[in-house]
Amino acid sequence: MATNQDQTTSQKPGHPPAQATLHEVRTAENSAAFLLPKLQDMKNVNPDLKLLDVGCGSGTIAASFAKLIPEGRVTGIDVNSSILPRARAVAEMNGVANIEFQEGSIFQLPFADETFDVTFCHQVLIHIGTPWDALREMLRVTKRGGIVAAREGDYESECIWPELPGLKKFHALMAGCMKAGGGNPTTGRLLLSWALKIGVERSHVQSSFGTSSYDTPSGRNTCSKGLRDQLRGGSLREKAFKYGLGSENDLDEMIEAWEEWEKRDDASLSMLQGEILIQK
Amino acid sequence: MATNQDQTTSQKPGHPPAQATLHEVRTAENSAAFLLPKLQDMKNVNPDLKLLDVGCGSGTIAASFAKLIPEGRVTGIDVNSSILPRARAVAEMNGVANIEFQEGSIFQLPFADETFDVTFCHQVLIHIGTPWDALREMLRVTKRGGIVAAREGDYESECIWPELPGLKKFHALMAGCMKAGGGNPTTGRLLLSWALKIGVERSHVQSSFGTSSYDTPSGRNTCSKGLRDQLRGGSLREKAFKYGLGSENDLDEMIEAWEEWEKRDDASLSMLQGEILIQK
Numbered sequence: 001m002a003t004n005q006d007q008t009t010s011q012k013p014g015h016p017p018a019q020a021t022l023h024e025v026r027t028a029e030n031s032a033a034f035l036l037p038k039l040q041d042m043k044n045v046n047p048d049l050k051l052l053d054v055g056c057g058s059g060t061i062a063a064s065f066a067k068l069i070p071e072g073r074v075t076g077i078d079v080n081s082s083i084l085p086r087a088r089a090v091a092e093m094n095g096v097a098n099i100e101f102q103e104g105s106i107f108q109l110p111f112a113d114e115t116f117d118v119t120f121c122h123q124v125l126i127h128i129g130t131p132w133d134a135l136r137e138m139l140r141v142t143k144r145g146g147i148v149a150a151r152e153g154d155y156e157s158e159c160i161w162p163e164l165p166g167l168k169k170f171h172a173l174m175a176g177c178m179k180a181g182g183g184n185p186t187t188g189r190l191l192l193s194w195a196l197k198i199g200v201e202r203s204h205v206q207s208s209f210g211t212s213s214y215d216t217p218s219g220r221n222t223c224s225k226g227l228r229d230q231l232r233g234g235s236l237r238e239k240a241f242k243y244g245l246g247s248e249n250d251l252d253e254m255i256e257a258w259e260e261w262e263k264r265d266d267a268s269l270s271m272l273q274g275e276i277l278i279q280k
Numbered sequence: 281m282a283t284n285q286d287q288t289t290s291q292k293p294g295h296p297p298a299q300a301t302l303h304e305v306r307t308a309e310n311s312a313a314f315l316l317p318k319l320q321d322m323k324n325v326n327p328d329l330k331l332l333d334v335g336c337g338s339g340t341i342a343a344s345f346a347k348l349i350p351e352g353r354v355t356g357i358d359v360n361s362s363i364l365p366r367a368r369a370v371a372e373m374n375g376v377a378n379i380e381f382q383e384g385s386i387f388q389l390p391f392a393d394e395t396f397d398v399t400f401c402h403q404v405l406i407h408i409g410t411p412w413d414a415l416r417e418m419l420r421v422t423k424r425g426g427i428v429a430a431r432e433g434d435y436e437s438e439c440i441w442p443e444l445p446g447l448k449k450f451h452a453l454m455a456g457c458m459k460a461g462g463g464n465p466t467t468g469r470l471l472l473s474w475a476l477k478i479g480v481e482r483s484h485v486q487s488s489f490g491t492s493s494y495d496t497p498s499g500r501n502t503c504s505k506g507l508r509d510q511l512r513g514g515s516l517r518e519k520a521f522k523y524g525l526g527s528e529n530d531l532d533e534m535i536e537a538w539e540e541w542e543k544r545d546d547a548s549l550s551m552l553q554g555e556i557l558i559q560k
Contacts, residue, residue, distance in 0.1 A: 157437040157438075160469075162473075189440075193441065193546035196546050208495070209495075209550040210491065216487075268469060270434075270552055272437060272491060274550075
């Protein structure tokens with residue numbers, strides 16, 4: 001979500017912004033598992049890998065990539081420069097120095113052709129209107145023999161239990177915000193088609209589906225708190241009003257529903273994540 | 281699906297029935313991965329494990345369990361006795377002898393209390409009206425300290441691309457058949473709630489979500505052919521007519537759509553699979 005152009009909430013380096021608390025549980029292990037065997041193979045051949053994380057947000061995934069390739073170098077880039085101090089703080093907290101962050105757009109990456117061995121994004125293409133152009137740009141900055149890896153949710157596959165009315169409204173709000181911003185809630189299932197659309201051969205794409213889910217007490221707390229923060233004061237609240245997708249009362253109902261959901265021992269939220277690995 | 285009470289199609293031991301071709305790609309590795317680390321731990325303590333596969337169908341998962349616990353013993357049970365010769369043939373083709381199959385209902389398992397170390401089912405609870413009673417019965421036949429493991433699809437999470445009209449009709453037909461038979465298409469997300477409903481403590485349940493997907497050329501062929509077989513002459517065709525959920529023309533449209541889907545290099549089908557491990 002860090003690619004949002006209309007991000008205005010301020011933040012301090014040591015404290016995640018409201019919309020980032022939920023994102024900061026992300027690591028390479030839980031959000032890029034489909035890429036890790038390939039990354040290990042590449043590292044065995046060349047430990048000095050250059051990895052780009054596009055739309056890195058507060059950098060938790062980038063920092064864990066940096067740990068995985070200690071002799072390599074990770075670059076995190078985000079269109080929202082105000083998140084970058086937080087990303088640098090996260091890297092420092094993780095004790096990684098082989099990492100750098102800079103501002104930049106996925107549509108015009110500030111790097112020469114064939115710069116990186118691995119170019120990665122997660123939950124970025126789902127928010128933009130011409131994701132195939134973004135994929136083409138990611139391929140451009142990737143070395144021949146390198147990998148472009150993308151993992152994006154398929155929001156229409158989301159399963160929430162219990163099915164509280166406020167959570168159904170929340171689901172509609174999220175999908176509405178994605179669409180209003182030009183994104184596509186069914187991105188997960190479309191990744192492969194976009195790779196083929198820009199001329200990648202089918203035999204060069206490995207497609208798979210993973211899951212993201214919250215169904216333990218601590219997972220429910222992380223998820224509920226993160227989403228309530230976004231509804232109370234994050235970019236989601238701003239967008240709900242900006243696009244006319246929810247009233248104050250609607251948002252209050254959603255917040256209460258997430259509180260109720262968090263308390264329920266049988267509660268869960270899960271979603272399919274589309275995954276592609278493109279061999280350049 | 282092998283728990284269907286209205287199964288009438290005949291079959292030969294050496295040849296899978298129409299509705300089984302798609303099921304026979306299932307193995308413990310691809311359909312019970314969430315259970316395997318626990319199974320390995322249990323085997324390290326006691327190699328002589330007794331495992332029950334409830335609703336075993338043509339027995340491909342049971343046969344791979346038998347390979348994984350060569351010093352143990354697997355029992356496969358299915359309410360549909362006509363599938364059992366096929367299950368025995370599959371076991372023989374897999375070269376496993378520590379396995380046996382018998383007829384029986386998940387609601388009245390023909391075993392004494394505390395017989396098995398592991399009691400497993402996959403795609404069984406989704407088809408029945410009182411799945412909590414089935415879980416209770418699975419717990420009954422499981423030893424103290426043993427495991428009940430269930431993996432069930434959440435059909436409402438299904439993502440199909442491309443979204444051909446015939447495939448949308450097919451999705452509705454499948455959901456309609458499940459409901460008409462008393463089942464619930466959202467079973468995946470409900471497993472945890474059913475375990476709690478029968479009095480299992482939350483701390484004794486490990487909940488997770490996996491995926492099943494078809495998105496490679498060979499996977500598309502398996503999926504498309506299996507579903508077309510079911511539409512042409514399997515139990516799905518019988519149910520469509522029995523429950524008034526589709527005409528000859530509708531089924532023809534679905535068959536053509538699956539043919540078209542199979543040819544498309546960007547095609548995929550994926551679904552969330554709810555998973556629970558209950559420690560007794």
